[in-house]
Amino acid sequence: xxxxxxxxxxxxxxxxxxxxxxxxxCVIMMLYGRRVLLDEIIGIIAMFLSFSMVFIIALIxxxxxxxxxxxxxxxxxxxxxxxxxxxxxxxxxxxxxxxxPVILTSFLLASAVDGLLSLSAAxxxxxxxxxxCGMSSNTLYCYIMLSVFGSLIAVFLKDRRSEKNPHLxxxxxxxxxxxPVIYYEFSYGRLSVSFLTSAFxxxxxxxxxxxxxxxxxxxxDADEEKISYEMYLEDDFSLATELRRFSxxxxxxxKKVSRLSMACAKEIGQNEYLAGVAGLxxxxxxxxxxxxxxxNVEMASEYCLxxxxxxILGEYQGMVEKPxxxxxxxxxxxxxxxxRIDALGEERMESSWNQEMLIYQTxxxxxxxxxxxxxxxxxxxxxxxxDCLIIKENLL
Numbered sequence: 348x349x350x351x352x353x354x355x356x357x358x359x360x361x362x363x364x365x366x367x368x369x370x371x372x373c374v375i376m377m378l379y380g381r382r383v384l385l386d387e388i389i390g391i392i393a394m395f396l397s398f399s400m401v402f403i404i405a406l407i408x409x410x411x412x413x414x415x416x417x418x419x420x421x422x423x424x425x426x427x428x429x430x431x432x433x434x435x436x437x438x439x440x441x442x443x444x445x446x447x448p449v450i451l452t453s454f455l456l457a458s459a460v461d462g463l464l465s466l467s468a469a470x471x472x473x474x475x476x477x478x479x480c481g482m483s484s485n486t487l488y489c490y491i492m493l494s495v496f497g498s499l500i501a502v503f504l505k506d507r508r509s510e511k512n513p514h515l516x517x518x519x520x521x522x523x524x525x526x527p528v529i530y531y532e533f534s535y536g537r538l539s540v541s542f543l544t545s546a547f548x549x550x551x552x553x554x555x556x557x558x559x560x561x562x563x564x565x566x567x568d569a570d571e572e573k574i575s576y577e578m579y580l581e582d583d584f585s586l587a588t589e590l591r592r593f594s595x596x597x598x599x600x601x602k603k604v605s606r607l608s609m610a611c612a613k614e615i616g617q618n619e620y621l622a623g624v625a626g627l628x629x630x631x632x633x634x635x636x637x638x639x640x641x642x643n644v645e646m647a648s649e650y651c652l653x654x655x656x657x658x659i660l661g662e663y664q665g666m667v668e669k670p671x672x673x674x675x676x677x678x679x680x681x682x683x684x685x686x687r688i689d690a691l692g693e694e695r696m697e698s699s700w701n702q703e704m705l706i707y708q709t710x711x712x713x714x715x716x717x718x719x720x721x722x723x724x725x726x727x728x729x730x731x732x733x734d735c736l737i738i739k740e741n742l743l
Contacts, residue, residue: 358422359422362422362423362425362426363403363406363407363422363426365426366403366425366426366429366430367399367403369426369429369430369433370395370399370429370433371395371399373433373434373436373437374391374392374395374475374479376437377436377437377440377475377476377479377480378391378479381479381480381481382481383479383481387478391475391478391479394474394475395475398471402464402467402468402471405464406425406460406464409460409461409464424459424567424571425459425460428455428456428458428459429456429459429468431455432451432452432455432456432468432469432472433472435447435448435449435451435452436449436452436472436473436475436476439476440476440479440480443542443545444482444483444486444531445486445489445527445530445531445546446527446545446546446549447476447490448549448552448553448556449469449472449473449476449490449493449494449497450493450494450496450497450500450519450523450553451497451553451556451557451560452468452469452472452473452494452497453465453466453469453494453495453497453498453501454497454498454500454501454557454560455501455560455564456468456469457497457498457501457502457505458501458505458564458567458568462498462502465498465501466494466495466498469494469497469498470491470494473487473490473491473494474487476490477490483534485530485531485533485534486530486534488530489526489527489529489530492526493522493523493526496519496522496526500515500518500519500557503515504561516554516557516558519553519554519557520550520551520554521550523549523550523553523554524546524547524549524550527546527549528542528543528546531546572620573620575653576620576621576623576624576653577620579624579627579628579652579656580605580620580623580624580627585650586628586631586646586650586652587627589634590628590631590634593633593634594633597630597633600630600685600686600689601626601627601628601629601630601631602627603685604626604627604629604678604681604682604685605622605623605624605626605627606623606626607626607681607684607685607736608622608623608625608626608674608677608678608681609622609623609626610735611677611680611681611732611735611736612673612674612677614731614732614735615673615728615731615732617673617674617677618655618674621653621655621656621659621674622674622677622678624652624653624656625655625656625659625660625674625675625678626678626681626682628643628646628647628652628656628660629643629659629660629663629678629682630643630663630682631643631646631647631660632644632645632646632660632663634646639663640660640661640663640666640667643660643661643663644657644660644661647660655672655674658671658672658675659672659674659675659678662675662679663679664679664682664683665679665716665718669717669718669719669720669721669722670718670719670721670722671721671722672722672723673722673723673724673728675722676718676719676722676724677732679713679718680709680710680713680732680736681736683709683713684705684706684709684710684736687705687709688705691705702737703737706733706736706737707733710729710732710733710736714729
């Protein structure tokens, strides 16, 4: 682990304190004006302090391990989404039982932190809501089920971010409507038209909010990921400095592979920044010698590179494992091609005909070896990558 990750920077520490203060204020506001006995208040505050301590410690540890939403997730994002979630809980405290939109808390939190941690936080918020407001056990059970379902919806949408998901939204609308109705009937043994109307209206609003916020959260993901990867591509990043200090030729090679990999990934709509970072550090293990692949992964871990990058570095040239992602296949193609150019010398490659023939030969050989059978690369994408590399100014 990089030594800079062993201590919490002041800015991150400030967000942690702010998160604790906002959460405590929401709990106090839910308690204010309600008939809660002193011993109950003490118990609620004690539970809040205990959980907050565990949550903050787990958050810090998961951030160090790169197990938040993704490796570059910021504390600012965690604070904002947690504050919004506590706001939802506070609003729910003034709504009729069973109709609080608590499903949104687990949905929002799951986009920023580890799934287990986000669900734990959402369930704790449900408990605080029900305890402070004196709600029945059936209300708590209903909110727990909705929070669990919210986490599952978040996982499904995150895994299928490029797909349309009308069936998931229909399922969300159905669950958000029927769960409150079922638990209301358990509590009172009857249903009223007014409650059914309110339950449907609540379910409809929650579904619309999820549909809209899902796109917003994906945009935040993309923006944070871009900022994170751009940091690794900077010349003054510590790992880049170490590679350049070891060999300027190796660093120049990595920069070229990075630039070409980004161009190819962008051409076919893949993650260009992932390809760029993996391309830059594709042979970083040479700093420590053989075995190259082991040192690739070792150094990537020490400098806290994202897991997706470490996976690509571990698939170096398909020696141990063939590329398992399209970005890995792109970096492998480009590195093999640039290595051949370095061996032949750029002067011999000045002819566009020589360059095109080398590209055809190199990529065809790799494809015929079955190198890209497991990465999901289509023939159309393969041809577009090849055409992108044929452009002279991109290659030399």
